[in-house]
Amino acid sequence: MTFVSPVLTGPSDTHARARQHERAVAEAAAAYAALPPDQPVRLAKRTSNLFRTRAAATAPGLDLSALQGVIEVDAVARTARVGGLTTYEQLVDELLPHGFVPLVVPQLRTITIGGAVTGLGIEAASFRNGLPHESVLEMRILTGTGEVVTATPDGEHADLFRTFPNSYGSLGYALDLVIELEPALPYVSLRHVRFPSVAALQDVVDAVMTTRAHAGERVDFVDGVVFSATESYLTLARWTDDLEGRVRPSDYTGDDIFYRSIQTRRRDVLTAHDYLWRWDTDWFWCSRAFGAQVPAVRRLWPRHLLRSDVYWRIVALENRHHVMGRIDRWRGRPPNERVVQDVEIPLHRTADFVSWFLREVPIEPIWLCPIQLRPDTHGRHDDPGDDPPWPLYPMRRDERYVNVGFWSTVPVAPGAADGDVNRAIERQVTDLGGHKSLYSDAYYDEATFARLYGDAAYRPVKRRYDPDGRFATLYEKAVQAR
Template identity: 55%
Template sequence: MSRSPARISHDRAVDALRAQLVARPSGAPIRLAKPTSNLFRFREPPGEGALDVSAFSGVIDVDGAIADVGGMTTYEDLVDATLRHHAIPHVVPQLKTITLGGAVAGLGIESTSFRNGMPHESVLEMDILTPDGDVVTARPDNEHAALFRGFPNSYGTLGYALRLRIELEQVKPFVRLRHVRFTDAADCARAIEDICAGGTYRDERVDFLDGVMFDSSELYLTLGSYTDSAPPLSDYTGQRIFYKSIRDRVVDHLTIRDYLWRWDTDWFWCSKALGAQHPLVRRLWPRRYLRSDVYRRIVAFDRRYDLSGRVYKLLGKPAREPVIQDVEIPVERLADFLRFFADRIRISPVWLCPLALREPTGWPLYPMKPGRLYVNAGFWATVPLGPDEREGTYNRLIENKVTELGGHKSLYSTSYFDEDEFWLAYDGETYRQLKDTYDPNGRLPDLYSKVVRNQ
């Protein structure tokens, strides 16, 4: 079978990258030279010698309901390519510059997750560059099946996905939204269970499902349905702000592309902390810079030089702890978690997104139970520290509560687990077996060192 020009170029890039890695001294740290990141474990940018993976940032081929994609391809570019075929990945994470390889190695979620699981569950095979320079093709039914199942939630500590073959979902051009209000978290949780069980709400099909808690007595579920036609469409890529519309509108309509990126324009609601929602600033802020990667670079600069901390100290205000987390809570314990959160953490709004695994066997490094419905709660803000409190106080409270309720915490941000607790929660035995097989020389940090110690 002849290879396409895109596949020939990809294969040449694989050979060049392997040569880069093999040529590095055995003790030299391995880092990727990536222009963007959606992690919230800030560290110094990779220096000279970081692996150049820019050649893996494109779509190799789209054939019906299947796509071959470079591992460093952003979802923005991936969606642009697949929409030309009236299709999208089964799960499209909320932010444009999340990469496909990053979403598989570090997990992802969105409003199709109640029926499609997480991004790695629609992966058919992966070419993975191991730390010693080998490239293995991992599938669920070959000699690298253990790596295929253990790669999700490994965060680049077992290797890097260079190519992924994924399933696609056929789409319609528009999405009709219904914003349904609840005044009680338990009622909202029961509605989530009913919708996820039947795939409908009031006899109308639900293709997309997420929600927002503004406070303990004001919660909304947003129900999206594919449609071939729509009345005048809304636009949340400029002056109007999507999350504010949830309170103001009962029904809304968006193009499928604008629906997928409805949260990116304002980084959910976090652009407010950067001044981007002030009416005057909004009018002056160029539309092309109303996007999550721009805001994250601003935050990274602030964190690097502790600008906010210096301002708080100068004004005599207490230090603040960043609380940037996504957690998965069993739906039957969701109301318990939200009550705890409103009483102890007091961050608002909170994003809610139901999730159920597609695969009946589960995924070892993020051991959620197959057949069980969870709800992701996402919250991204800061909390003032009391006189006797130190940074980590509120993140640790949340970690303990999530564990108590039988949930899990995503590892893209700061974590405070002790080591024994961590490996118990994230299947240390399976991880160590994979590490011994695919990184026997320890060229990459282990998972605990990477996500807790930030090495």
């Protein structure tokens, strides 16, 4: 049984949509072939969730924006073929009315499926559904040679399939993907549980990851917030089809702010749609930097502009013009270092990391999100040998992790240099057996980076699929911000 996106109505539309998509694929390959062969290629995209400041583009951009939308859904197999440039906002808008969602829906609306697969993504379902690329069954990729290949876990291009996650577009562009879906219910019921220490929270995460339940209730989603060493919360949530006695679900898209509700409410119910975007409205809590949480400002701020991509545009403007930096200098304040990172720490070292972080950095709140890679095709979580399933981000299947996210700035201490705090975090993460996502600033030297991010697996694939170096390398992109 198949259905197509709600903008389409019948089988003939399915075929029309598929034909239109095939035309877009052919046009993408033709546009790539027309680019000057001696210049590096970059993706021309209207939105981005990359935080590092990139050098001004000199290379021509490849516009793949036609590759958007749900092309086809198989409701029985619970799979969908989707364009690589489809945002999660569009995916949810098209799938949710039919009772489905992707297995992991990253929190920011404008993250695209191609971006989340090549740049990784995480969400409160990750403790049971892993990372977005783990629910990809097949991808068509435009490679550096200009070919469009179909990569699957076992086929001729299995090497590309395995190394694509965390390659950040340095091996090719995902034009479309077949992904697994899960059934959704209309509402999500939430419980916010307070802990006096992160160590106590860590123990409960471990238990929930084992039993997928807490205090007798099923748990479908888990994430957490640390407000201070003695005040942290887990939000344990589950799909539900009723309002549990309420007249209406809560609404955090206007005056009320979701992260504040965690401290004041023990239970809550949101629509599935609002739950999925609960963190987007205020960019977690980062909208406070723009005044959007001051009641007088919030009342004037149009609701539809309380969105992460709006804040992102403000940050992009600041990166270009450095207005705040100039004001700080004028006021005699020290310059600030940007500390915007997500790191994966083994679960049993999470409390150690957070206590080091709160002492040494310190930024709060901090976001926590438990994660474990999905079992292999035999349903096994053990890793035979030392071969990580996704070599460019070598998490182990048999290890439980917690993603720790912190997004702010700290003053550069006297005698210190911009980047020192980020470097200290990189060292601490490695010492604890963790990994750092690469969407933001990174400071590794080339040899360390090669060791930590699977260079031995990456190099032969880069040579095979991008022999002329049309795309910047992963190191150039992630550390040198090209």
